[in-house]
Amino acid sequence: MTIANDGTGKDHPLRIGVVLFPGSQALGAFGPLDVLNILSWSHNISISLLSVTLDPVSTRPPRKVTATGQSILPTHTFASAPPLDVLLIPGGLGTRSLAAPVEHAINFIRSNHVHPKYLITICTGTSLAARAGILDEKRATTNKMAWVETTALRPQVEWVPHARWMVDGNIWTSSGVSAGIDVTLAWVEEVFGVNVAEEIARGMEYEWCRDPTHDPFAEHWGLWPL
Amino acid sequence: MTIANDGTGKDHPLRIGVVLFPGSQALGAFGPLDVLNILSWSHNISISLLSVTLDPVSTRPPRKVTATGQSILPTHTFASAPPLDVLLIPGGLGTRSLAAPVEHAINFIRSNHVHPKYLITICTGTSLAARAGILDEKRATTNKMAWVETTALRPQVEWVPHARWMVDGNIWTSSGVSAGIDVTLAWVEEVFGVNVAEEIARGMEYEWCRDPTHDPFAEHWGLWPL
Numbered sequence: 309m310t311i312a313n314d315g316t317g318k319d320h321p322l323r324i325g326v327v328l329f330p331g332s333q334a335l336g337a338f339g340p341l342d343v344l345n346i347l348s349w350s351h352n353i354s355i356s357l358l359s360v361t362l363d364p365v366s367t368r369p370p371r372k373v374t375a376t377g378q379s380i381l382p383t384h385t386f387a388s389a390p391p392l393d394v395l396l397i398p399g400g401l402g403t404r405s406l407a408a409p410v411e412h413a414i415n416f417i418r419s420n421h422v423h424p425k426y427l428i429t430i431c432t433g434t435s436l437a438a439r440a441g442i443l444d445e446k447r448a449t450t451n452k453m454a455w456v457e458t459t460a461l462r463p464q465v466e467w468v469p470h471a472r473w474m475v476d477g478n479i480w481t482s483s484g485v486s487a488g489i490d491v492t493l494a495w496v497e498e499v500f501g502v503n504v505a506e507e508i509a510r511g512m513e514y515e516w517c518r519d520p521t522h523d524p525f526a527e528h529w530g531l532w533p534l
Numbered sequence: 535m536t537i538a539n540d541g542t543g544k545d546h547p548l549r550i551g552v553v554l555f556p557g558s559q560a561l562g563a564f565g566p567l568d569v570l571n572i573l574s575w576s577h578n579i580s581i582s583l584l585s586v587t588l589d590p591v592s593t594r595p596p597r598k599v600t601a602t603g604q605s606i607l608p609t610h611t612f613a614s615a616p617p618l619d620v621l622l623i624p625g626g627l628g629t630r631s632l633a634a635p636v637e638h639a640i641n642f643i644r645s646n647h648v649h650p651k652y653l654i655t656i657c658t659g660t661s662l663a664a665r666a667g668i669l670d671e672k673r674a675t676t677n678k679m680a681w682v683e684t685t686a687l688r689p690q691v692e693w694v695p696h697a698r699w700m701v702d703g704n705i706w707t708s709s710g711v712s713a714g715i716d717v718t719l720a721w722v723e724e725v726f727g728v729n730v731a732e733e734i735a736r737g738m739e740y741e742w743c744r745d746p747t748h749d750p751f752a753e754h755w756g757l758w759p760l
Binding site: 333334335336337338339341342344345348349352353354355357364367368372374375376377378379380381431451452453483484485486487489510511512513514515517524525528 | 559560561562563564565567568570571574575578579580581583590593594598600601602603604605606607657677678679709710711712713715736737738739740741743750751754
């Protein structure tokens with residue numbers, strides 16, 4: 309598998325990193341992670357969960373103190389992150405925070421030593437990559453309910469309002485929350501082939517949306533037709 | 535809300551417990567949890583994550599040592615579980631284990647002091663309730679790929695092979711993995727109303743399967759038509 313060859317001629321596991329921050333949304337992270345976990349049953353991959361510290365990270369949005377959330381254990385800090393072939397950024401209300409953990413995540417995404425072969429962003433996770441400046445002049449999409457405030461954060465991005473997901477070069481961006489499953493399956497299809505992706509979707513009993521232009525939510529929120 | 539009234543005339547949060555065990559599947563747990571987390575933004579609920587100890591619980595299937603998994607922190611042990619109005623049991627390869635954590639989970643599900651007003655099982659999580667004996671003579675469904683081995687564990691259950699989810703009294707059982715989102719949304723519709731369920735689905739940008747008899751996976755695996 310060419311993307312997991314580091315140039316020494318020796319294959320290593322495909323190294324996937326997932327950015328966690330307080331208020332990363334449960335399904336936005338664990339939908340794609342379920343796809344990747346099942347992929348690991350047949351392919352040599354590793355998954356790192358990255359955060360500013362090794363403390364548990366809650367899915368509870370920081371500003372909703374009475375909301376429920378679950379605590380996930382990171383495997384690495386941003387400072388100790390291993391080399392990565394794929395960087396995956398989930399979304400969630402936590403992306404809207406201006407607090408230190410999100411700023412650290414953005415700095416990590418922007419940093420020069422992170423140059424994954426693929427970037428996959430889910431929902432408002434796209435906004436972290438956008439604020440890092442790495443989506444400038446790229447075609448990208450994001451959550452449709454939060455469209456106006458998310459896209460305003462970085463007008464330099466070529467925002468595409470009617471898309472379940474978008475691909476621009478090695479950058480894969482998705483619409484809200486559950487669209488993360490669809491974009492991750494599409495990425496698996498691209499890298500590992502359609503049979504692998506179909507088998508994973510079937511194992512999840514998931515009716516995979518395979519049309520990246522299918523977006524009833526853009527229509528619901530009046531983003532399309534314009 | 536009547537289901538969260540303990541008879542003292544004083545409402546308490548709707549108390550939801552989720553059973554965790556090694557190899558509980560990521561999407562099977564966090565799909566429903568995402569629905570419930572969003573519900574918590576507008577309704578007074580609590581969610582406990584229950585396991586045999588307070589140690590982190592990995593989604594990695596115990597018998598797949600090279601597989602990837604993520605670690606979740608329980609909030610309570612089975613022994614210290616609070617009173618529950620709803621018990622939710624995710625599935626995953628870990629259900630097939632005969633090891634102590636799964637036996638403890640089954641004992642907890644069977645125990646007399648757990649009598650939630652609603653039971654919701656996802657995927658092969660249904661097998662834990664079945665092995666606990668509490669589905670005997672009930673109409674229930676489960677994962678379609680693992681249908682033969684799962685249903686063989688407890689023939690006393692009235693297994694229904696063609697169903698995205700089933701409701702029998704206060705017991706809600708679902709088909710594989712992602713069907714957990716559909717059954718949880720259907721349960722939210724039943725308890726909180728259709729507008730609340732639709733708003734949650736829209737917030738997740740999830741095209742909710744609202745027909746419990748829609749089951750292309752039963753057809754794929756030759757379980758229907760018989």
